[in-house]
Amino acid sequence: MVHFGIFVLGFSWPFWSFTAGHTEDKGTFVVNVTQTSYQAEENQNITLEWTFSTRTDTSLSSISTVCEMFTETRIYVFHLYEGVEFPKSQDLQFAGRVQWDKDVLTEGRLTLHVSRLRTNDSGFYVCDIRVIPGGNNSRGCWLNVTGE
Template structure:
């Protein structure tokens, strides 16, 4: 009997509740969503009905409650107004020793240290992670206005217009010269008596 006491103590330490975070630090942008995750040890006699989970945000001045689970039942009325309507959790993975909290529409004041305490039949433990929510980026620069207008054509359009005008003027000059040449030639034929056909007989 005396020999079994150290063994029982050792087993109790090994089977005690251990809580860890999926990652120690999160970075997100304002108005985006994020999933915070904790993992805790479970045993064969661990059931959702025996779980007590309490999560809160720790800041320099406040400690608003993010999530509370009592005997496997969520207690939404304990949630701070800061997180009202913005927190969802996955019930399916709770039995596997995972707590996933989905926080939507992030705000900059959501930044801070998130502490989660888990109590099971085997004991109680806690772990925390850091979330930093930065302000939303400035609105993207508006597209450059189209300056290719009749009032103010851009440089490329001005070049094309000049080219077309030059080609048009050249064609007009060619036509005028050709018509003038025909006109002068016809006048000279008429003054000389027109066309003369000559032939000789054998």
């Protein structure tokens, strides 16, 4: 598994600013991971899950997210903008292997199902989630995939 001594990476997206590893809550908008670390074997499937603040009137079109895997580089795993998925921005490493649950997103749950795991899927996964109105925040979790 790759570990970063100091994990401070920042960059901007056209639709919001993102800082990986950010731990400060931004107002009342909170993002959490259900697990901070996952362990799996090659060729297994896994579900990574984030929870976040929503309101009773939160619609799918008010939610955007960028999920990335950090190793020595930044790899795009999942991109949703205003409720619309953008699979073309996904790295080829994950093409056809990442599914999400549309039904639970407006309830404040982002679930990414990654199938047919590979050892090079090991890394630190960060999702930056934005809900309008509400705010944005990010959290990350580790995934370690070992050979069979």
